Amino acid sequence: MFQEMRETHAEGQASVKRSGLSPNPSPPDHRRTVTRNELSYQLVTFRFKEIIMSRRSKTLLTLAVVAMAAFGFTTAMANAATLTFTDSFETDSGWSSYKTWNYSSGYTLAAPAGAGTKYWYHSGTDGVKDIALTPTLDPADIDAGRGAYSLSAWLGSYTVQPDRGQLRLLWLDVSSAPIGVAAETFDGGTIVTNGEWQQFTGSGTVPVGARFASLIMEDSPTVGMEGGENDGYVDLLDLEVTAIPEPATMALLGFGGLAMLRRRRRA
Ligand SMILES: [Ca+2]
Numbered sequence: 604m605f606q607e608m609r610e611t612h613a614e615g616q617a618s619v620k621r622s623g624l625s626p627n628p629s630p631p632d633h634r635r636t637v638t639r640n641e642l643s644y645q646l647v648t649f650r651f652k653e654i655i656m657s658r659r660s661k662t663l664l665t666l667a668v669v670a671m672a673a674f675g676f677t678t679a680m681a682n683a684a685t686l687t688f689t690d691s692f693e694t695d696s697g698w699s700s701y702k703t704w705n706y707s708s709g710y711t712l713a714a715p716a717g718a719g720t721k722y723w724y725h726s727g728t729d730g731v732k733d734i735a736l737t738p739t740l741d742p743a744d745i746d747a748g749r750g751a752y753s754l755s756a757w758l759g760s761y762t763v764q765p766d767r768g769q770l771r772l773l774w775l776d777v778s779s780a781p782i783g784v785a786a787e788t789f790d791g792g793t794i795v796t797n798g799e800w801q802q803f804t805g806s807g808t809v810p811v812g813a814r815f816a817s818l819i820m821e822d823s824p825t826v827g828m829e830g831g832e833n834d835g836y837v838d839l840l841d842l843e844v845t846a847i848p849e850p851a852t853m854a855l856l857g858f859g860g861l862a863m864l865r866r867r868r869r870a
Pocket residue numbers: 691692693718719720721722838839
C-alpha cells in the first residue's frame with residue numbers, strides 16, 4: 604500500500620509537471636527576500652517611532668514639569684504679601700514726636716524730588732514709630748526666614764549749623780523687645796555740606812520672631828549740634844517688608860516631577 608501511495612504521488616508530480624503547475628506552491632525566493640526586508644523595515648520603523656515617542660514623551664514631561672514649577676513659583680510670587688510704610692511728614696502718621704519745618708522757610712538746600720512741603724526735624728526729641736508686621740504678613744513666613752525688607756530715607760540738616768540726625772531700624776518681637784542690634788543705621792554724620800539732603804538705603808532679611816518694625820529718628824552719634832536742639836531732618840521715608848509664602852502645591856509637584864526625571868535618567 605505504501606508503494607502504491609508513492610507511485611500515486613509520483614504520478615501526481617508528473618501530472619503537475621506536465622500541466623506546468625506546482626503541486627505544493629511555495630513563495631519564490633525573491634518573495635521571501637522581500638518579506639524579510641519588509642519585516643526589517645517594519646522593525647526599524649517601529650523602533651524609530653518608539654525612540655521618537657520616547658524622546659517626545661520625555662520632552663513633553665520635562666516641559667510639563669518646568670511649566671508646573673514655573674506656575675507654582677509664579678503663584679507663590681503672586682501671593683507674596685508686602686507691607687509698605689511711606690512718610691513724607693506732610694501729616695502726622697503716629698510718631699512719638701511729630702515736628703516739622705516747611706521747605707519754604709529756606710532752612711535747607713534744595714529739597715529732594717517729591718518731598719512735598721514739610722520735613723521732620725528732631726527738636727531735641729526722638730521720633731519713634733513701631734509698625735506691626737501682622738496681619739499684613741504671615742508670622743509663619745517670617746519665622747521660616749522668608750521675610751525681606753528694604754529701607755530708604757533722605758536725611759538733611761540746617762544750612763547754618765552742623766547738626767545731623769540718625770535713623771535706625773530695629774526689629775521687635777511679639778513682646779516689643781528688640782531682636783539683636785539695629786538692622787539699619789543711617790547716620791547723617793556722613794552729610795558733608797550743611798543743609799544738604801542725602802538719600803540712604805539698606806535691605807536685608809527680617810529676623811525670625813520679628814513682629815514689629817521700629818523706626819527711630821534721633822541724634823547722630825558722630826556729629827554734635829548747635830543752638831540747644833538738633834536740626835537733624837528726615838523726609839521721604841520708605842520701608843517695605845515682604846514675606847513670600849511657601850511654594851504652592853503645584854511647585855512641589857513640579858519639583859517632585861523633576862526629581863523623578865533625574866532618577867529615570869540615572870537608571
Ligand atoms: Ca515731606
